[in-house]
Amino acid sequence: MNAPATDFTQRNIAIDILRALTMLLMIFVNDFWTITDVPGWMQHATRNQDMLGLSDIVFPCFLFVVGMSIPFALERRFSKGLSGVSTVGHILTRSLALLLMGVFIVNTEAGVSQEIGISKAVYRILMVVGFMLVWNTYPRSEKSFVNRLYTLLKIAGILLLCYLAIIFRDDKGGVFQAHWWGILGLIGWTYLVCAFVYLFTRDRLKYLILVWLVFITLCILLNVTRGGTPLLNLPSGNFLDECLGILHINNGALPAFTMGGMILSLLSTKYQHLNNRKKATAALIIFVSLLLAGFITHQFWIISKLQGTPPWVFYCSAIAVGTYAILYWLVEKGKAHWFNIIKVSGTATLTCYLVPYVVCNIPYHLAQMGVEVPEWITTGSVGLLNSAIYAFMVIGITYLLGRIHIKLKI
Numbered sequence: 001m002n003a004p005a006t007d008f009t010q011r012n013i014a015i016d017i018l019r020a021l022t023m024l025l026m027i028f029v030n031d032f033w034t035i036t037d038v039p040g041w042m043q044h045a046t047r048n049q050d051m052l053g054l055s056d057i058v059f060p061c062f063l064f065v066v067g068m069s070i071p072f073a074l075e076r077r078f079s080k081g082l083s084g085v086s087t088v089g090h091i092l093t094r095s096l097a098l099l100l101m102g103v104f105i106v107n108t109e110a111g112v113s114q115e116i117g118i119s120k121a122v123y124r125i126l127m128v129v130g131f132m133l134v135w136n137t138y139p140r141s142e143k144s145f146v147n148r149l150y151t152l153l154k155i156a157g158i159l160l161l162c163y164l165a166i167i168f169r170d171d172k173g174g175v176f177q178a179h180w181w182g183i184l185g186l187i188g189w190t191y192l193v194c195a196f197v198y199l200f201t202r203d204r205l206k207y208l209i210l211v212w213l214v215f216i217t218l219c220i221l222l223n224v225t226r227g228g229t230p231l232l233n234l235p236s237g238n239f240l241d242e243c244l245g246i247l248h249i250n251n252g253a254l255p256a257f258t259m260g261g262m263i264l265s266l267l268s269t270k271y272q273h274l275n276n277r278k279k280a281t282a283a284l285i286i287f288v289s290l291l292l293a294g295f296i297t298h299q300f301w302i303i304s305k306l307q308g309t310p311p312w313v314f315y316c317s318a319i320a321v322g323t324y325a326i327l328y329w330l331v332e333k334g335k336a337h338w339f340n341i342i343k344v345s346g347t348a349t350l351t352c353y354l355v356p357y358v359v360c361n362i363p364y365h366l367a368q369m370g371v372e373v374p375e376w377i378t379t380g381s382v383g384l385l386n387s388a389i390y391a392f393m394v395i396g397i398t399y400l401l402g403r404i405h406i407k408l409k410i
Helices: 013-030 055-079 084-109 120-135 144-167 182-201 205-222 239-246 253-270 276-298 310-332 336-342 349-354 362-368 380-403
Strands: none
Touching: 013 055, 013 310, 013 336, 013 349, 013 380, 055 084, 055 182, 055 253, 055 310, 084 120, 084 144, 084 182, 120 144, 120 349, 182 205, 182 253, 205 253, 205 310, 253 310, 276 310, 310 336, 336 380, 349 380
16 A cells, blocks of 8 residues: 555545535435425335425435545545554544444434333433443543543443443333444444445555446446336345445445545645646536436436435536535635634534534423413524524534534544
8 A cells, every 4th residue: 555646645625515515414414304395306105106395405426425435534644654554443443433423323212112211212311321421532642640630531432322221221221223324324224334445545546536436337227217127137045135235335325425526635635736627627517427327327326325226326426526626616716715704613523513413302201390482483584493403403513522622533
């Protein structure tokens, strides 16, 4: 693994802004369950519905940003002289952390039995506290007793999470288990696969593009067409599905987003010396090519997030590329400060993602105290405005947590 010639020392502010915007939108659409009369185009499409809802764009864009960040994160480790073995450990521990957090969140979604003595709201608050104790970025200190205190806090967090896993029972009496991995878990599996791909290819674009094409090919071959059968119509329980299932690659759609993000990140970094006209032309060619691929594949597959169909992959990738190109141009023009209000959601993203699991319990506690929210506040345009305000409030809480040195990092 030779060191690449590409310069990864300078932070790409446009990636941070894209991550921040994606997180803002994620918090916004995740709050739709609290309101009614949300326009259909803003919601998730059903499994067999041929539609790209606003909510269906968020997760793939986040996976795309994960991919854009991987080259910078791993190359910075190598630039500090850290070994390949330690980087492998870093990738594994990050993936494991995301999987664990994903499983905890998924179990609480199945309900929390009253038999364990604490409500779902309290369980989730304790869960987030455990996450923060274990994965908080504690401030550096030269005092040994302070560092020992930080170690004790991490141990306390581990013990708290173990206790919560042991006592957990869902509404049907089921124990703590991996029903599915949740959003964080899916990110964890995808990051694991794509980070290892980058570890062995580094900035050699031809290999990264080849792997991306492999995932795209899987997506094309394994998805059910409009005719009702996949192009590669293998019997259930076949060897290929079993192999892909080991690392949860499935039909290749999710890692295709992250690989696409890595490729765009490398292109952006390798050719940052080009003038703005050439950069804009390249971005336009990639954007139009992805749109065209989406249009062509849409003739044979529906647009479906839940099925992970090819047109969904191509259209969402085009949106991610187009948005990044605009943000990159704005940063070049010195307009990055326009996004300062949401900046923290792009730099303390995991904290921002977890804050709602505490804040969303406020309506529950208000209801327990007999306080009812008027229906008009959670209906239609007013409800959407309410969700938008809520999203900015979560970002504000994330900022305040950062001021007191609470910021999760894995």
